[in-house]
Amino acid sequence: MAPQYAPSLRSRLAPLLLCLQTLFIIISALYFKNRVTVNKDDLRNFYSGEFLLGGRAQKMKNYELFLFAEFQDVNVMVILGFGFLSTFLVRHGFSSTGFNLLVAAIASQWALILTGVESWFSAGRITVDLKSIVVAELCTASALIAVGSVLGKANPVQLTVIVLLEVSGFVLNEWLLRTLLKVRPLSSIMLLHIFGALFGLTLTWIMYRKGSEDGFEKEKFDRKSGLFSSLGGTVFLWMFWPSFNSVLVPDWTPWRKLGAVSSTYLALAVSAVTAAAVSVLCSPKGKLNLIQMQSCILAGGVAVGVSMSAVHEPWEAMAIGFTAAIVSTIGFKYLKKHMLLAYECHDTCAMLSTHGLPGLLGWLAQLVLQIKDCDDHTVATRFAVFHICTLFITISLSVSMGFLTGFLIKWNFCRPLQNKKCFDDQAFWEFPHLAAHK
DSSP, X not given: OXXXXXXXXXXXXXXXXXXXXXXXXXXXXXXXXXXOXXXXXXXXXXXXXXXXXXXXXXXXXXXXXXXXXXXXXXHHIIIIIHHHHTTTSTTOHHHHHHHHXXXXXXXXXXXXXXXXXXXXXXXXXXXXXXXXXXXXXXXXXXXXXHHHHSTTTSOHHXXXXXXXXXXXXXXXXXXXXXXXXXXXXXXXXXXXXXXXXXXXXXXXXHTXXXXXXXXXXXXXXXXXXXXXXXIIIIHHHHHHHHHHXXXXXXXXXHHHHXXXXXHHHHHHHHHHHHHHHHHHHHSTTSOXXXXXXXXXXXXXXXHHHHTGGGOOSHHHHHHHHHHHHHHHHHIIIIIHHHHHHHHOOOOTTOHIIIIIHHHHHHHHXXXXXXXXXXXXHHHHHHHHHHHHHHHHHHHHHHHHHHHHHHHHHTSGGGXXXXXXXXXXXXXXXXXOHHHHTO
């Protein structure tokens, strides 16, 4: 028997995707322009390895060749890490990975266009290079965090609308922070964890389904799905997170870039150890919880990424990672259930505990460290006021966009899923006969 919503996917998803992609191609044909300034001698020196020996290639004005490795790391995190992290759901593996790739491809193209609007107004074109693509990937990561909150309860049409509006809201938030408060790009973009988590939390509150407090029949994991999620998602995210946090550090300050890499690694290492300890303490049987650990060991990377501009000493990064792991692990254990029962927020992947709380902790750590390093009380007070305004704008815009998106995707056009179709690949994917009835 064919899935119930196969006709709606054919009549809604395909036209939506084709129209979007056609629009992106038209915009790129009219306004995109590649930035290429490297001459043949520079390329020859780069590929011959002269840059390793202190030759001419070190003086290259175009740093995009050196950015390529970091771009690869960020791309692996966005496409592979976030996708496989959500495969712990036993009957949602196809959708977790497939839809993640689909919406990431849509969001990155849309983010590339939106982040180039300023360039279009000033120069009449949108410059495309590795730096702009990396920024678009970071905006995409914010959208994937929001998607994690409603994973399994939204169809591809709804997910497409979600990422388009989330990226639009995040780019607008980043522009407001830079324009009104003069926040540096590194600090404004790294608020993606807070923005994505609160956007997703608002969205899942609007999309609440009656009976969610009793749990969905298919919302569970087994040994294979848990192991696959841990190896394919958590391990890759943990390994490449230092590049994720350091990619926007200016190239002309290599000591700061290396400091960001080492701080992120130390925070991740500490959070992994701490999350394991707290997970054992939270368990009635004194055992480790794989799903809890695979989310919470990343908390240190999230927190130190938000506070990166203020972290200068290794012990500061380690302390942030330690605190973030405790907050995230306890939040995963108790807050997820409390949010469901008390506030009707069914957060599928516990994005509030994984990204929201560590992100807020990183924001607070940045405030404290900046004030600690400032000798002038007037300057410290002014910074605190601006820093609080930064969080206020981010929270206000993320919640507002979450409300708007939630009401839009509840329209009949998007064909919301029935409860019995939630967390099930068979509503969207073709299966062999035996697999479909297993």
